[in-house]
Amino acid sequence: MNEKSGFGRFGLQEPILQALDALGYHTPTEVQEQVLPLVLQGQDVIVQSQTGSGKTAAFGIPLCDRIVVEETRPQVLVLTPTRELAVQVAEEVAHIGRQKKVRTLAVYGKQPIHIQLRQLKQRVHVVVGTPGRLGDLVQRKNLDLSGIRFLVIDEADELLNRGFLEEVEAILGRIPQERCTLLFSATIPDRIREVCDRHMRTPAKVAIRSTEPTPEQxxxxxxxxxxxxxxxxxxxxxxxxxxxxxxxxxxxxxxxxxxxxxxxxxxxxxxxxxxxxxxxxxxxxxxxxxxxxxxxxxxxxxxxxxxxxxxxxxxxxxxxxxxxxxxxxxxxxxxxxxxxxxxxxxxxxxxxxxxxxxxxxxxxxxxxxxxxxxxxxxxxxxxxxxxxxKSPHKAPSKAAEKHRSVHKGISRIRINAGKNKKMRAGDILGALGSIPGIQAGDIGIIDIQDTCTYVEIFNDRGAQVAEGLAKTTVKGRTVKSTLLKN
The missing domain is CATH 3.40.50.300 (P-loop containing nucleotide triphosphate hydrolases)
Incomplete structure (x- = not known):
């Protein structure tokens, strides 16, 4: 699969290659071809590229590859100009890192902050968000930036056009200086060059030929x-x-x-x-x-x-x-x-x-x-x-096919016990590991909420896990579990 995918020559981990194959990413785009090796080497990079060039995967792939899943603090911070883009970037990075169990979180205004606070109390590897809400979480000391190893500034020109320069600078000042910084922008005006000069270390420069529409395109x-x-x-x-x-x-x-x-x-x-x-x-x-x-x-x-x-x-x-x-x-x-x-x-x-x-x-x-x-x-x-x-016989859309492919073999289990029962990830792992035939590689992200816990199960093992949980205990007590559809 490695050679077939076209991404194998980058030396990526097998779980990342499996996810790319499921996503249908077989041949690197021009921006991915140039950016991936630089990020894998830990090089700061300035990328001038239009939207639609595959830039999210250009940073998402190598960053997911370099994340240490055992680390409890966030390791990657992505700044975006809009809430919609934050959600989409977080979703794509989650797909890329799913088989490796990389956990992503989108944070933005107008979403109840208590939801984001609950998720931040658990292990989160990648935080994607708008400067306003990110700055608020940092000031409240709810977001720990001390473990950030990679910073991505996405659509930098739009961030500045929306007046976020002061918020961006404040966030940059709280991130460890020993980090890899990646900046993506459709244009590189003087204001962005000044930001790069202040916060980046001898960055490599990648300019992708314009993909602006032409009469031919x-x-x-x-x-x-x-x-x-x-x-x-x-x-x-x-x-x-x-x-x-x-x-x-x-x-x-x-x-x-x-x-x-x-x-x-x-x-x-x-x-x-x-x-x-x-x-x-x-x-x-x-x-x-x-x-x-x-x-x-x-x-x-x-x-x-x-x-x-x-x-x-x-x-x-x-x-x-x-x-x-x-x-x-x-x-x-x-x-x-x-x-x-x-x-x-x-x-x-x-x-x-x-x-x-x-x-x-x-x-x-x-x-x-x-x-x-x-x-x-x-x-x-x-x-x-x-x-x-809507035709009942309408062929599935490309997006629906992609969704089905990404979630193939993956199901979710809901367990009716959470923080209210002092449930911990280790308790869940121990119970699932005791089920005959279930290996560590079959268990995905564990999301412990106040009254329940959600667990991703890989490799079409969902029904087997649900059946096994009915016969075992978690922390010495019987729990009720439900197999959910994706």
Whole structure:
């Protein structure tokens, strides 16, 4: 498997290679090819790379490989500009380190802090979070940074654009100087160079060729559409191109909400994403869209740099973005990882001036699709009908297949005893190890909560463990366990 995966020549541990194979990571991307060896050597690195280049795995793979799972203090700290990105990075790193039993935690604002505090009291190897909540946890002395060996600053330019420089500097000042620091950014302005000069030791520099969309990568065109006719034009675009999934961008929360409501009234399945929504609802929308449970995502620019979709058929600019760079970030959600993409912009008369600015910024003219006069409500064609009704025979999405592959052979056991019964990880390990046929390699991450404990079981041994627990005791007492589905 090592040679087949394409990652074996890096000398990675077998559990990491097994996880990469399950994730479908067979050939390193350009950024992974260059960054992995440097991180494995403990070298500080500055990486200039666009989103969609595989940079999360570029640092996630070597860091998971170098983590010492027996260490109780966090060893890796990852700073991200948004909550959504923190969750996605933590999830991907968890997948990479799962077979090695690497435990990750995403911390961010608007999530109940008591949940994060409970998890931090247990063994956590990788902490991913936004500067505000991380700084708060450090000040409260709930997050111990004394064991950090690796620091990752992800999307550094966006961190600075969001005004996080002071918080980032404060966190950097509390981390051991003897560490490996990795900085990833789409651009490297002077402010980022200054941060690097202050906090990095003779860093290696890696510049990945731009993956910004071109006419060859992403087919683009625009439609002239008055505001009153945009909705009908949008339906025509969906009918014409029949996308399996589509991300639609609006400029404000109000417009995004109005569009989602109109789609709902048409019977079209969609989910909504904007900064005014509760965090739980935002994460639910992202998850639903990534798994293709909902084929349409209506979003503000909050999502332009915060969501990574493996494959996206269509991006629609329902409103022309007010910031030039946001056009590139929006349409860059499609046409990723070598896939073809399509981006359509609906442009009203009062948006034409900004649209001309965007084309000057791009350096080429986006073609106009000639309109045959006023838009007409499309007939209920096949494409729209598919978006209205989920087919019970629909093939599983790429994201769903990936989820199934990553969790293949892994199940969870819920034990009805936790901290209230003074349960410890050693108690659980001892009980599970006494079950005939169960080895240490069959037992994954143990999560001890106040009233219960969750245990990951590998190698399709879940039913065997559940049956064995019914016949044994933990700390001398009988416990009730339940086998859960992933």
């Amino acid at each position: 992403i087919r683009q065109y625009w439609i002239e559409a008055a505001d009153d006719w945009k909705f009908q034009k949008f339906l025509e675009v969906l009918e014409k191109h029949a996308p399996a999934n589509c991300m639609v961008f609006c400029n404000t929360r109000e417009r995004a909400t109005q569009l989602a409501d109109r789609l709902h009234k048409q019977g079209l399945e969609s989910c909504l994403l904007h900064g005014g929504m509760p965090q739980k609802e935002r994460l639910r929308s992202i998850s639903s869209f990534k798994r293709e449970e909902s084929p349409l995502l209506v979003a503000t620019d909050l999502a332009a740099r915060g969501i990574h979709i493996d494959r996206l058929d269509l991006v629609v600019n329902y409103n022309v973005p007010t910031e030039l760079e946001n056009y590139v970030h929006r349409i860059g959600r499609t046409g990723r990882a070598g896939e073809s993409g399509l981006a359509v912009s609906l442009v009203s008369v009062h948006e034409k001036a900004k649209w001309l600015e965007i084309q000057e910024y791009l350096g080429f003219t986006v073609p106009l699709e000639e309109s045959g006069g006023p838009a007409r409500p499309p007939k209920a064609g096949r494409a729209l009908e598919k978006l209205k009704h």
